[in-house]
Amino acid sequence: MKYFSVLIMITVLLCQSCNPKKNIVYLSNNNFEQEISQAKYLGLHIQEGDRLQILVSAFDEIAVRPFNKSSMSTTSSVSADKSGVSGSSGSPSEYVVNSDGTILLPTLGAVYCKGMTKQQLKQDLESRLMRYLTDPMVTISLTNFSFSVLGEVKSPGQKTSTNEKLNLFQAMALAGDVTYDGNKTNVKLIRYSDSEAKDQVISLDLSEASIVNSPYYYLQQNDILYVEPDRNKQVAVHSNSNVDQWIKYGGVGLGLLTLILSLTRK
Structure with missing residues (x-):
């Protein structure tokens, strides 16, 4: 009877492991009578800790220098960082978004950007720069x-x-x-x-x-x-865990039985 129970359990486990795998193909459930349109990409939303590479350009290369950290000398960059310009990193044009959601840019100072897309920040900076530059253009990329x-x-x-x-x-x-x-x-x-x-x-x-x-x-x-x-793997893991427990308990029971037999023989 014991052997029969073990045989049934093994058979059940084998049947469960042999269940056909479902939904293994990407995009398999499709109504081909309807056209599937792709989601509109709205851009990344700037978050705290983001590293933004920001470059300002304009027709007058000399006039644009005070707005680019990369165009500062090493000495002025160090003094600027001490005065609060963020983003001191491997890239001279990189700015880190602070915990208050701002970046600190040369000349412009603190600019709030958390939650904005890059396009929104670009438009905001270009509107600020129009006070100082003719046709300014800002390029922004996320580096991390x-x-x-x-x-x-x-x-x-x-x-x-x-x-x-x-x-x-x-x-x-x-x-x-x-x-x-x-x-x-x-x-x-x-x-x-x-x-x-x-x-x-x-x-x-x-x-x-x-x-x-x-x-x-x-x-x-x-x-x-x-x-x-x-589901198949979850069932298999659960079943293997139960089998391990039965083996452990069986080993303990066998040890006790051997001990009892040895004592009775004496």
Whole structure:
């Protein structure tokens, strides 16, 4: 009877492990009668700690120098940093967003930028510079764009990208793609919300073609993606844990039985 019970348990485990894998294909659920439009890219929203490379240009190269930290001499750069100009880093034109959401620019002083897109900050700075320069042009780039991918991917961890317009599938590619045991239908996106002052957790189904139209299709810096294991792996892990427990208890019982037999023989 014992052997029969063990045989049944092994058979059940084998059947569970042989269940067909579902939803292993990206964008597999698609209504081809409807056109799927891609989400509009609204740009990254500037956050505290972001490193922004900002360059100001205009027709008059001499007049533009006081507005570019990169054009200052080493001595003036040091004195400027001591007076409060932020962003002292490897790049002479790089500025760090302070905890109060501002960057400190030469001549212009403190400029609030937290929550803005790069395009909004560009327009704001150019309007300020028009008081001093003719047709000023500002170029802004984010130099520390990073995100994290955890769970059932081949290469989990923090990732960096030179491409700021990064979508979910490009992020998965940088993480080596989802493993066979990963659940593409319930990927968790963890994103900090300034308006709510807390992390948001959003569930995303990467097997749905409509995901390309989601407001979360493009990543923001410091996003976290978590790919949970699928049902088969969760059941297998739970079953293996139960088997380990039975083996442990069986070993203890066998030891006690051996001890009792040895004592009775005496």
